[in-house]
Amino acid sequence: MVKFIFRIMMCISLLAMTTACSKDEEAPVVYQEVNYATMNGTWMLTEFNGAPLQEVYITFNRKEHTFEMYEKEDLVSKVLADNSERRKRQKDLDIRVIIGNPPYGNLLNKGLKDKLSDKYSNIALNFMDHFYDALSENGLLYFIVPHSFSRAGQGSLVWREKIIQDKSLYEIIDIGNPFFDITLEQIIVGLTKSKNEEVITNSIRYNQKGNIVKYFDIFDNNEKRISIYYDEIYENIKKSNPIYPFNGKRGKDFNKKELFDKKDDNNYWVKSRG
Numbered sequence: 001m002v003k004f005i006f007r008i009m010m011c012i013s014l015l016a017m018t019t020a021c022s023k024d025e026e027a028p029v030v031y032q033e034v035n036y037a038t039m040n041g042t043w044m045l046t047e048f049n050g051a052p053l054q055e056v057y058i059t060f061n062r063k064e065h066t067f068e069m070y071e072k073e074d075l076v077s078k079v080l081a082d083n084s085e086r087r088k089r090q091k092d093l094d095i096r097v098i099i100g101n102p103p104y105g106n107l108l109n110k111g112l113k114d115k116l117s118d119k120y121s122n123i124a125l126n127f128m129d130h131f132y133d134a135l136s137e138n139g140l141l142y143f144i145v146p147h148s149f150s151r152a153g154q155g156s157l158v159w160r161e162k163i164i165q166d167k168s169l170y171e172i173i174d175i176g177n178p179f180f181d182i183t184l185e186q187i188i189v190g191l192t193k194s195k196n197e198e199v200i201t202n203s204i205r206y207n208q209k210g211n212i213v214k215y216f217d218i219f220d221n222n223e224k225r226i227s228i229y230y231d232e233i234y235e236n237i238k239k240s241n242p243i244y245p246f247n248g249k250r251g252k253d254f255n256k257k258e259l260f261d262k263k264d265d266n267n268y269w270v271k272s273r274g
């Protein structure tokens with residue numbers, strides 16, 4: 001009986017020792033995959049190409065799909081000396097040319113609201129305002145924007161009234177539908193801070209180049225629409241009619257499912273609604 005009890009006590013002791021050892025073992029570390037869906041919050045860059053860095057940060061906002069990189073001091077110049085010298089020289093220069101294709105839409109997220117005004121209902125117009133203000137006195141800004149900005153009401157009309165007042169429209173180009181699978185027609189708008197007396201109009205769609213129009217003639221007197229194809233015929237029709245003869249309404253947009261066959265670069269076959 002004593003031997004039996006002793007054996008039981010030995011088994012319990014061995015079991016306790018085994019349990020204690022298992023508790024001392026460290027659990028394996030499982031690292032989460034690093035990608036755009038998992039990066040969030042503020043990170044510190046500690047090393048670049050083997051050189052140590054201090055207080056260089058990048059903040060990821062996963063919800064808004066944005067990031068911002070900043071540093072307490074100009075520490076990167078120690079690592080990228082040649083590039084940093086060029087960067088410093090460029091920062092001291094006036095901004096003479098800005099080219100872009102701004103995002104379109106009617107909602108400004110919090111990140112953009114902190115940096116842009118919300119004067120207009122479309123984000124692209126707010127982007128144009130922001131970068132136009134950054135231009136030097138004789139600088140040029142060229143943006144690809146929806147064709148509707150030249151003729152639509154609401155925010156687009158407010159924007160056109162502003163460029164009429166500022167005389168900032170330098171050039172406008174009708175580029176039609178340059179992007180495959182996107183039905184929205186586009187124009188290129190060129191703005192300058194110089195007071196313009198004339199506007200250059202071009203059309204890639206119809207291969208027309210270098211038409212010069214007096215500044216205020218290009219804006220109709222109804223809704224300040226921009227007459228991209230202003231010419232002598234247009235002017236004669238406009239002057240001969242006491243009531244403004246030109247008007248237009250935007251119809252329903254076709255979605256991608258309704259476009260079933262691409263005929264050529266400028267024409268689409270569309271499903272019949274009948």
